[in-house]
Amino acid sequence: DADVTQTPRNRITKTGKRIMLECSQTKGHDRMYWYRQDPGLGLRLIYYSFDVKDINKGEISDGYSVSRQAQAKFSLSLESAIPNQTALYFCATSDYLDTGELFFGEGSRLTVL
Amino acid sequence: AQSVSQHNHHVILSEAASLELGCNYSYGGTVNLFWYVQYPGQHLQLLLKYFSGDPLVKGIKGFEAEFIKSKFSFNLRKPSVQWSDTAEYFCAVIKPTRSNDYKLSFGAGTTVTVRA
Numbered sequence: 345d346a347d348v349t350q351t352p353r354n355r356i357t358k359t360g361k362r363i364m365l366e367c368s369q370t371k372g373h374d375r376m377y378w379y380r381q382d383p384g385l386g387l388r389l390i391y392y393s394f395d396v397k398d399i400n401k402g403e404i405s406d407g408y409s410v411s412r413q414a415q416a417k418f419s420l421s422l423e424s425a426i427p428n429q430t431a432l433y434f435c436a437t438s439d440y441l442d443t444g445e446l447f448f449g450e451g452s453r454l455t456v457l
Numbered sequence: 458a459q460s461v462s463q464h465n466h467h468v469i470l471s472e473a474a475s476l477e478l479g480c481n482y483s484y485g486g487t488v489n490l491f492w493y494v495q496y497p498g499q500h501l502q503l504l505l506k507y508f509s510g511d512p513l514v515k516g517i518k519g520f521e522a523e524f525i526k527s528k529f530s531f532n533l534r535k536p537s538v539q540w541s542d543t544a545e546y547f548c549a550v551i552k553p554t555r556s557n558d559y560k561l562s563f564g565a566g567t568t569v570t571v572r573a
Contacts (some may be wrong), residue, residue, distance in 0.1 A: 348500075384466065386547060386565040387501075434500065445491065446561070448500040 347371045347445065348449035356455045361386050363422040365452045367435030375438045376418040378402075378410060380431040388433065393418055425456040458486075461550050463564035471572050472540055478533040478567050480548030491549040492522055495566075501547065507531065518542070523568040543571045 347368030354445040357363055367376065374395050375399045379402075400411060403406040407429060409421045422429055432453050436446040464479035482488065492504040505516025512524040522533045531548060544567050553563040 387563040390512055408485075421480070436501075445495075445503060445506060448502070452498045 346450060348435055348447055350449040350452045352452060354453045356457065357425055358457050359426055361425050363425050363454065365420045365433055365443060367418045367449055369416050369437045371437050371447055373437035373439050374415065376412070377436040378418070378420045379434045379436060380404070381434060382431050384426065394403055425457045430454060430456045461548055461562045461564040463490045463548055464470065466565070467568045467570070469570045469572065470538060473537050476535045476538045477571065480531045480533065480564060482529050482550040484550060484552060486552060489551045490524060492533050493547045493549060495545045495547065497504055497544065538571050540571050540573045542569060544569060551573050
């Protein structure tokens with residue numbers, strides 16, 4: 345089983361719909377992250393959380409929200425999806441030492457029509 | 458602001474050819490450096506990392522990278538590529554800190570296509 349699990353893996357939705365992407369991890373890491381990947385832009389950080397009570401905005405948080413339900417769970421929501429949120433979304437974890445080494449999930453491909 | 462530049466967007470080469478991917482960063486001071494690889498349809502995984510010590514770092518699958526502090530560079534190399542090295546490669550840089558000021562930055566990525 346994967347250490348970092350994302351659901352759904354693929355989702356097609358319509359403009360204006362609310363979407364939630366979920367992430368769970370079995371690595372026991374305190375720190376969790378949501379990134380989006382777009383061709384030619386690499387990975388950009390949406391939100392990150394260093395523990396259950398800590399949520400921080402990344403470089404592109406507008407249009408997104410997150411919830412850290414437990415140490416092992418970190419969900420990303422699009423309250424009203426728009427087409428330019430079509431992307432591949434990755435959840436990642438890291439340990440408390442903040443060495444920068446990330447462990448990624450398999451990715452969630454979201455298409456907003 | 459910290460930024461990471463990868464010089465090549467797409468590299469195409471034949472099996473057994475040598476590969477070098479450039480990575481430069483703009484952040485001053487002590488940094489941790491990484492190369493991640495994303496094989497087609499898969500998630501990113503760590504290829505190699507540099508925190509300190511010998512600036513020539515050996516990673517998995519025959520890859521290595523050299524940290525040149527004076528040039529703010531961390532180039533990735535492989536002497537002889539295989540078809541299975543076809544993937545997207547990302548350079549990443551972070552300033553180590555215990556604060557909540559998170560500064561891991563990724564480059565835009567380089568797609569490597571190896572032809573059999």
